[in-house]
Amino acid sequence: MEQALRALDLCVVVDVAMTETARLAHYVLPASSQFEKTEFTLFNFEFPTNYFHVRAGVLPPLAGTLPEPEIYTRLAVALGLLPGDNVLGPLREAARRSRTEFAAAFRAFMGENPSAVAVGALVLYHTLGQTLPDGTAAAAPLWNAALACAKRSPQAVRRAIGASDEVADHQLGDLLFDTIVAARQGAAVTRHDYDEVWTLIGYSDRKIRLVVPQMLEWLARLDPQAADAPKEFPFMLAAGGRRMFNANQIFRDPAWRRDDPDGAMLINSNDLDALGAKDGDWIAVESSVGRLVVRCKVDDAMRNGQLALPHGYGQAYPAPDGERLVNGPRINLLxxxxxxxxxxxTPYHKNVAVRLALVPAHEAAAHQSQSERIHMSAPAN
Structure with missing residues (x-):
């Protein structure tokens, strides 16, 4: 991926920080952080009631940053993919007057401009979005989703938002949309009866299709012998395991990790003894395409020949002296x-054939020194 990005004639990255991807770009368009813009949260843990949360920004954006919808809208206008205000202005004014008038104008506009369908979300952001409260313009594309939800499950929507019988079915979608946008603690969008669950299956016979012919054909061709580790790479590495303090890569600060600061590789004690290494040593892990030097950690819950490395490491972070150092293993290099x-x-991240090797003393010392510098700890006596 890094080679492909470097080979591009033009690479533009939208990001909230100077990440590894951003450093490969010719231009970086800085986005506002999640605290400075409207974003969404949707979970279905409370079924049969489903909630949607429009989270408005709580801080003003940093100077020079914009929310992503604004960035993409400006790019789309500049590239000629989205009409300018001379065309979209009347739609925005219709939205300010009434939702009914806007709906008619929007349908007419999309019918007359079929090329705008691909950027319909940006049309809504640039028109309806500018009329929404509390800086929630980014929620405008939810309008179509709210209309579709109310059309599909009107009774579930009525229960969720407490709509009276006086509210006509064709008004439910707009009422649902306004409820979602106005609520700052999240809003119930549907409340189902369990007898209604089968109506959520898209097939007319309300049966779930378990047979996927392409998958069955593929399974029939599987050869268990082909899954064995090749002789030159006798270990199988599960790359990308979840651990206590690596849930989110945005937490770059190594001080956030209260355990496993180096992202150690888990290995059975028998395999480590056979290698001639001991718990905590730095050892090399090599696949057919890459090599890493990692700290090892004995874990006899691992089977012989089985290894594990965590995800969320391998990112640059400034040491106390300002130099940017890589914190932990960049597992995708393997x-x-x-x-x-x-x-x-999808690559087989959890089934990577590798081999292990001892590293020279000077290389182990260099990795130990880097670890101490980035974690601001004193060298061991």
Whole structure:
């Protein structure tokens, strides 16, 4: 991926920080952080009641930053993909007058401008969005979703938002949308009866399709022998394990990790003894495409020949002296993209064939020194 990005004639990245991806770009368009813009949260843990949360910004954006919808809208206008205010202005004025008038104008506009369908969300952001309260313009594309939800499950929407019988079905979508946008603690969008669950299945016979022919054909061709580790790479590495303090890569500050600061590789004690290393040593992990030096940690819950490394490490962070150092293993350097699921194309991150090797004393010392610098700890006596 890094080679592909470097090979581009033009690479533009939208990001909230100077990340590894941003550093590969010719231009970086700085976005506002999640505290400075409208974003959404949607979970279905409370079924049969479903909630949607429009989270408005709580802080003013930093100078020079914009929310992503504004960035993409300006780019789309500049590229000629989205009409300017001379065309969209009347739609915005219709939205200010009434939702009914806007709905008619929007449908007419989209019918007359089929090329705008691909950027319909930006049309809504630039028109209806500018009339929404509390800086929630980014929520405008939810309008179509609210209309569709109310049309599909009118009774569930009525229960959720407490709509009276006086509210006509064709008004439910707008009422649902306004409820979602106005609520700052999240809003119930549907409340189902369990007898209604089967109506949520899209097939007319309300049966779930369990048979996926392409998957069954693929499973029939699987050869268990082919899954064995090759002789030159006798260990199988599960790359990308979840641990206590690596849930989110945005937490770059190593001080946030109260355990496992180096992202150690878990290994069975028998395998470590056979290698001639001990718990806490730095050892090399090599796949067919890459090499990492990692700290090892004995874990006899691992089977012989099985290894594990966590995700969320391998990012640059400034040491106390300002130099940017890589904190922990960059596990994707071991990933061979051709060794992948033939249906989805996802590399086998949890089944990476590798070999282990001792590292020279000077290389181990360099990694130990880097670890101490980035974690601001004194060298061991």
């Amino acid at each position: 990933t061979e993209s051709g060794n992948r699921d033939p249906i989805a194309g």
